[in-house]
Structures are given as structure tokens and as C-alpha cells.
Amino acid sequence: MSTQYNVLGTRPIRHDGADKVTGRAIYGADFHLAGMLHGFVLRSPHAHARIKRIDTSKAAQYPGVKAIVTADDFPQTPDRIVDLGEGPTPLSYARGNVLAKGKVLYQGHAVAGIAAINAHVAEEAAKLIEVEYEPLPCVLTAPDAMKDGAPILHEDLKTTELGEKTDRVSNVSTHFRHVLGNSDERFAKGDLRVFEGEFDTATVHQGYIEPHAATVLWNNDGRVLVWCSTQGAFVVRDVTAVLLDVPVQQVRVTPTEIGGGFGGKIPVYLEPVAALLSKKTGRPVKLLMSRRDVFEGSGPTPGSHIKVKIGVTPEGRIEAAQASLAYEAGAYPGAMVGPGTMCIFAAYDIPNVTIDGYDVVVNKPSTAAYRAPGATNAAFAAETIVDEIAETLGLDPIELRLKNASKEGTRRADGPKFRRIGCIEVLEAMKASAHYNAPLAGPNRGRGIAIGFWFNAGLPSSVNISVTNDGSVNLVEGSTDIGGTRTSIAMQAAEVLGIPVERVNPTVVDTDSVGFTHVTGGSRTTFATGYAAYEAAQDVMRQMKERAAKLMETDAASVTADKGVFTANGKSLTFAEIAAKLDATGGPITGRGAVNPKSAGGSFSGAIADVEVDPETGRTQILRFTSIQDAGKAIHPSYVEGQMQGGSVQGIGWALNEEYYMSDQGRMMNSSLLDYRMPTALDLPMIETIIVEVANPLHPFGVRGVGEANIVPPPAAVANAIYHAKGVRMRRLPMKPSAVMEAIGM
């Protein structure tokens, strides 16, 4: 039986809504300070080159130019390992990606920053900076970068092989392995039907519509004040402090509204450069990326090469599986191959599994997270093979998956045992869906399905709630709101407090004003910051009961509260009545919530795609699409649906159109939104959604984050649909018209 809620599950208007439909909301580029200078970042035209010399003297003379910085303007502190929120990394790499030192490692790599009276002047002056490059051979894909004799990006990068640091200098930063049972032995028995394939996926970009933007004032009191569009103000604070070698306390980050991120606005690019320019000029400096800068200079998500081998009994029981995943990290180590290996077979209870992961540097931009980072590439490979198994064995593809589905107690190859999860429930919902049961007729049409997993993140979040004397509350949080989380967090507080969500004023504040809160990423905000709001609201309720007890002349333990009414001894008082008497009963009430969940429970998502392939052009049209996802508890169902629809469409773009089209010299040939083809309204049907609710035992309301898992199955579902339409197995993303034409032999 589901719990009855007053606020959860309703669809209120978001608190920041009016500002966002009238143009009043202030995003990164909208921020303005008096006396502000505007900057430009000079970027490398080469994919791989040694920087022999940088001469800024002519540019510095250009009228209107106020300052120029290069990597030499960073404090010259010795290299060390730092943890900037995404695992340990050498400080030299973190600084190197912000401003290149010694070598440029990708076209678009930042080389120098200029501050001037306006952005046009800064851009003109940049042309006068003389950079002497010694071009080097470049390497652009993981398989090429792993070959002996491949051009080496980092002379100091030695491979970590199965946990051991080796002396081997190569582009493979790490090779690791997850093992469960003994897959080699199981395959060797020879009684399994074996299915295998090799897959490639292109580099794709998160494609947020707002380019990166940052304004920094290195104030006269020594404080570094940052206003920027970021998924994580505290991460920007900490990274900026480390890169500039100043105490964390000296940096304050105020997050502006953010125009999309999807993982791509976690890394720090502009803030340290603007800070150095501000330090030199004594004035605030604003830096904006152009769209081209976004493509060429910010982190896309890895291209990959994946091998999958699955062994199944004639009845359709998967007994053994192996995979090898080589992901392109871009210029610096840290491809999302770890998550890829953790997710690739997560939907299945398989006794014998071996998974190898390779983190490989190549001459492309340093990659960043993108919505369930690493999992989509992996699911494209695994779920295509699973579809082949179903077809060959004559099984319904959902039945085959149900036969092997992960459930509570299933152990993943990377170690953890699942708690209560909704894999089976998602598959059952797919099977029962109107879409799956509707006929699909006509030539060149096919239906495909796939399922995907993302484990979601926990991590620290903080919330403070203060009670106002009119019975409303102010809620202060550190999670930037990218898709309505002010409201989904406020709703959880309102539920506990027994007041309407309109009586909660949520505000996202700067890093001076609330406790540490990790990024809006990992599907964690409604889960973890919502959890903190729950805790803060509980703290408020405890105090409100004490005040009620005082007013009703009883003890707090005998006060009960329901829907904002506090009752004891047959007397009752409303939340507002108690709030009006705070001064008389002991003063203000402030509640605090601080949480650090170590895990988040994970979410499964399924996709059903109907396509029609044009045999004349190879173009694939999506006729109908349904996204199914376990939300645990859908706090605001419209926003859950919105996440599912948005993730599905990004997955469709990834499947059909999107790629970094690179020249042999490592130049991105399509760095505009005309040529990097993201789906438009005209390319799509309505996206149907089915929300499944299998309560998450790790959250007081059962919430599972829903931001990510929905992007995982679409490319595989579309690939399977293309197969059922045209009889060709697509092994490479994107499945663009020319690739489909080639596959069908036209």
C-alpha cells in the first residue's frame, strides 16, 4: 500500500517559474558588475603541439586591453595529487586543462586569457598574441591510442595495471577488471550459445543551450568572488582555491541560474582564468564561452570501443558474460569508463562475469560527465547483443530480460549486492504498456526495446529552514536548480511540516551561506538535498512541538501533528498560530539538515522505440517512443516525466545524429549547432512516459533520482528497432543516414 501524502505526488508551479518565463532570471552571462571588464580565451588551433614560445607584448599594447594571462600566471607551486571531487588527479593536469602549459593536447585547449574594455577588443587583441607551436602527431581514438608507437600525450603518465602502478609510459591511464565467478571456465564448458560483437560510439556533447559563463572579482580584501553558471558552487570554490593556491575561505562562489548542464558544468574552465585577470586588473572580469568554445574547449562525453560476449543456455538463461570497454578520456585521464563497467551488465543476474576497463587519453577535449556517464555507451553494446539472443532463441525480448533480471540480492560484478530495486517492475511495466501491445505494421518499420541502469549518487547536502512569523518558512539550500529542484526539495519539507509548498520559499545561496553541498549531478539533488530538507523539517517540527507544548501547557511528547495542526489534550494550534508566537515562546526557530548518503539505490529505465527507416536515404524516423523508469517515489510527477522525456531525446540524438566529426589532424569539423545536429521539435513524436514506483529503502520518502537512467537505453532500443525494420545490426553510433545506407548495402 502506498502512503498517503499531501504534497508529494502533486504538480505545483515552480517557485522560480515567473522569473524564468519573463526573462528576469539571471543566468551566468546576464550577471553584471560596475567597472566590469570582458575577456576572451585564446585557444589552440592544433590537436597536439609543443608550445615553444608565447609572446603577448603586442597584444598587451592594443588599445583597450587591460591584462593578459597564461599558465605562467598560476602560482608556481610544486605538483601534487589533489582531489577535486572526481577522484585524485595531479594539480598540473587540473591547471593544465584550464591554461595549457608546455603542450596543447587538443584543438580548443585554452592558451591565454585577455581582459579588455569589451569582448570585441579582447578578441581582436588575441590575434596579436604570438604562439609558436611545434605540431606533433595526434591520436584520436582509444584503439589507436592504445597501439604501440602511438603518439604519447603525457610523458609522465604511467599505466596503472590491475591496481599496480607500472613503469610503462602510455596513453592508457588505467586498466582495471571486475570479476565475478569464472567466465572463462564457464565459456570453456562449451554448452552455451555464444553471442558477441564489437561496438564503437562517437564523442558526443551534453549540448546545454547556455554556454559557460563566469564573472570573478578578486576583491581588495583578498577575497575571490565568483558568479558563475555551475552544477556545483562548492566544487567551483574548492577547485578555484586549489588552482589559485589560496585558502578555501578566501573564495566565495555565487551560483547564477544555470542553463543546462547534464554533467558538463561540473568541471571548472573559466573561473581561475577570470580570477587571474581580475587579480592583475583589480576589476571584475567576465568570461563567456562561444558555442564553438563549448564544443572544442569544454568536456564532451567519451567516445568508446566496446567488446561484449555473452553465453546463454538454450532456454535463455545467461550464464557467462565478458566485456572490454576502452573509453576516450580526452586530454587528461578520467574517462567515465568506471561507471560504464559497473553498469554494462547491471540489469542481469549473471553468475560468471569478467569486465575490463581502459581509461585512455586522446587528443580531444578532456571529457566530462554526461547523464549516466559511461552507461549509455555500455548499454548500446550489451543490449544489442541481448536483443540478438532473444531473436535467435525465439524469445520475446522482454521475457528474456525478465528471465535474467537483477533483483534484491543480485551481486554486480563490481562488488555491490543490490538492495530493493525495480528492474523487474520496469520490465513488467514495459510488457504491460499500451505501446508494447500496439501493433506496428508497414514496410521499413521496426520496434526495439532496451533497458538500462544507473546507480545514482548520494554525497553531502545541507539545508537550513527558518520559520517566519506568518507561518511560512524560508528554505536555504546549496544545490543549483537545473530543472525544478527548488520545488521538489521544498515539497519534501512541506510534506513534513504539514504546510502547502507555496508556504515554503526555497533559495539557492552562495558558498558562504549554507553547508557543503555536492553537485547537482548523479541524479542526487531531489534524493540527497531532498533528504537534507526532510531532516531540517524534522528539526523544525521537533521545535514546533516544544512551542506548541508551551502554549498548550503540556509536554512536547504528548503533542501530535497532522497537516499543520498540532494537537494535545484536546486542544489544537495551527502551524501559523504557533509561528505567530515564536517570540513569546523562546525566539526564532531554525532547523538544520545535513546528510551524506553513501549510496543512493540506483534506478532502472526502459525504452520502447518504433522507427521507420527511409530506404532511399537511410534516415531513421522515430514514430513512437516510450520511456519507463523507476522513480522510487515521484515527488513532482511532471518533473519526473520531464527528466524521462529529456533523457530519452538526448539518447535519440546520440543514437541517430550526434558526433564530433574530426579531421585526421584532430580538428572538429562540425562545431556549430547547425552541423552538430541535436534533435529539434520537428524530429520527434510526443515522448510517452510510464513512472514506476518501487520505494527506495535509502530515502525517507523512497525517492530514487531520475535524472540519468533514462538516457541509457534509447540508443540500444533504436538500434534494435532499426534491426527489426531493416534486418541490419548497427555496431556504431551515430546511426546516421549514411551509416544505415552502408549497412543495408545501398
Place this chain on the structure above:
Amino acid sequence: MQNKVQVHTTINGEEVDFLCEPRQSLLECLRDNLNQTGTKEGCNDGNCGACTVNLDGRIVTSCLVLGVEAEGRQITTIEGIAKGNQLHPLQRAFLEEAALQCGICTPGFIVAAKALLDHEPNPSEDRIRWWLANNLCRCTGYDKIIRAVQKAAAVLQEAKA
């Protein structure tokens, strides 16, 4: 320093004079010279639609119009869609239908959709998709945006009846 040109134009019903460099786009003039930052920049080359404004009754991407071309013209931006404190039915529908997530593309979508509904009070889904195909949204998958435009169309029709 480039010489500046004086431009006389009408923005959201108010006559405005501003100075701009001949190379400045209308988008830049609105945002930087006039501090009307509701119009957004997503690409600066006409491909994302975030900077859509209405120029003499036609929607244009303001990044592809020069500021000096505003001389003598009538411009409506997102700041001119609501009537005082009264949100336009499109704005209300965008909120009620959850048609925005991050909201950066929303001003462009609302200005473009209003131009559609001004001339075609009852557009089909296909027509709405065609009309809005120059406006990119990366968050929503468009579903809820299309529904919001349909809802606003119905509300406006009802108000007329």
C-alpha cells in the same frame, strides 16, 4: 575604439534611443547596451533560437540582426510579453505544463510561439513542431513545450469566444 551610431527604435512599446558600434548585433545591443538580458545567447550564429525576438511582426534570431538595423523598427522581446503583473497565457501554460527545466531556451520559445498564435489561433501539433523547429531545447524533449502551446492556444480561443 569604433565610432558609435545612434539608433532610434521601439522596444516593447517604448521608444528607445541607444548608441552602438556598427558591428554589434541586436542581441548584443539588447543585452549589453540596454541591459535587457531576457533574450539569451546560445550560439550567436542563428542555430539555437534562444535569442528570438519579434521584429515588425516577424520572428528573427537577434544574433543575426545588427543593432543599427533596429532603426525605426518595432521590437518585442520576452520582457514585453506579460502585461504588467499579468502573465500571458503562453507564460502561464509553460509553468502549468512544466514546459521548462533549465529555462534558458524559454524566452525564445515563448516569443516564437506567440508569433504563431498571433496569426494561427489553432495550430496542429505538426504545425507547432514545424514553427518551433528553429528553437533548440536540450532539457524537455519538446513534449511539454508542444502541450503548453496547445494549451495556451485553447485558453486564448476560449477568451475570445
